[in-house]
Amino acid sequence: MWHRKDLLGLKDLSKEEIMQILDLAGKMKEKIDNKEIREESLKKSTVLTVFYENSTRTKMSFTSAAEYLGAVVNDLSISSSSVNKGESLIDTANNLDQMGSEIIIMRHGMTGAPHLIAKNCKSSIINGGDGVNEHPTQALLDMMTILEHKGSLEGLKVAIIGDIKHSRVARSNAYGLTKMGAEVVLAGPATMITSNMKALGAEVTSDLNSAVADADVIIGLRIQKERQKAGMFPDIREYSQLFGINKKLVALAKEDAIVMHPGPVNRGVEMNSDIVDGKQSVILEQVKNGVAVRMAVIKLLMEGRKNNGFIN
Ligand code: CP
Numbered sequence: 001m002w003h004r005k006d007l008l009g010l011k012d013l014s015k016e017e018i019m020q021i022l023d024l025a026g027k028m029k030e031k032i033d034n035k036e037i038r039e040e041s042l043k044k045s046t047v048l049t050v051f052y053e054n055s056t057r058t059k060m061s062f063t064s065a066a067e068y069l070g071a072v073v074n075d076l077s078i079s080s081s082s083v084n085k086g087e088s089l090i091d092t093a094n095n096l097d098q099m100g101s102e103i104i105i106m107r108h109g110m111t112g113a114p115h116l117i118a119k120n121c122k123s124s125i126i127n128g129g130d131g132v133n134e135h136p137t138q139a140l141l142d143m144m145t146i147l148e149h150k151g152s153l154e155g156l157k158v159a160i161i162g163d164i165k166h167s168r169v170a171r172s173n174a175y176g177l178t179k180m181g182a183e184v185v186l187a188g189p190a191t192m193i194t195s196n197m198k199a200l201g202a203e204v205t206s207d208l209n210s211a212v213a214d215a216d217v218i219i220g221l222r223i224q225k226e227r228q229k230a231g232m233f234p235d236i237r238e239y240s241q242l243f244g245i246n247k248k249l250v251a252l253a254k255e256d257a258i259v260m261h262p263g264p265v266n267r268g269v270e271m272n273s274d275i276v277d278g279k280q281s282v283i284l285e286q287v288k289n290g291v292a293v294r295m296a297v298i299k300l301l302m303e304g305r306k307n308n309g310f311i312n
Contacts, residue, residue, distance in 0.1 A: 002303055003304060003307075003308060004301070006114075011175045018179065022144050022293075025140070025296040026144070032068065038068045042071035045070075047066040048123075049063060050092075051107040052109060058135075076096065102123060104123045104125050109131055130168065132167070132168055133171060134168050134171055142219065155182070156217060158185070158219065160219045164221070165194045167221050174197055174200040213252050214252075216257055216258075218259050246275065258281075261276070261283050265283070
């Protein structure tokens, strides 16, 4: 039984809840490629996507996921919405809440925005990324991909490399992976790391070589230029030389290590093309697992609404 109305982050989820989502995602995955076994269980249900920031993977995979379960998906295009006439976030959400949709999937540049509307709305809210805080479904799909390759998360060394400070992906993965018993090492330039992640049980370092040494998994991160103040690094070429993920760095990890990236990838900046397209890369598998994980999350929240009497 699923009890939560919303999925806002991995900080508050238990190990058992994470496994419940991942187990169901494993069952949902075959429906992506096989139209015949897609569901109509959410026929007559409506899901809304409300993305205040750009997205390719998260928005499209949530849309596909909801459709493969039979739900209708509506999208609020922020650029042509009344947000541009000055309507507040809460007023926008309260109005959307009246339109009969059960789930609102929100991405917002402000940390805590989905939490704020979850308190004010009867619809279930899924956090599709809030500022520098969390991106829970990205970490869930990352964990699913690692599990498929490694069989277990317990005892694995996962090195997360790049712009740690501004990364909601790093934060959600640190919460999730440490809960599941993995060793998480966060590494990047001194200006892009923050020691407060140590509180999550992760190691934080500027030494990429030690971070990657004997790692089972390497996760590269995009430089979040949209969230940075100027002067975090001198120039892109220098960043790529000192902190980019290349063959020499990957060779320090275990021979069977997998290489991941949440996307979008800036090829030649945080990761070289021969690594992105190389034998150890599972980046496109992550994208497919994103649909499976999002099907599982939507299905569990919908079932939770029914079982717990959450109604609009
Ligand atoms: N990984 C991720 O969140 O990608 P998008 O920004 O394209 O959704």
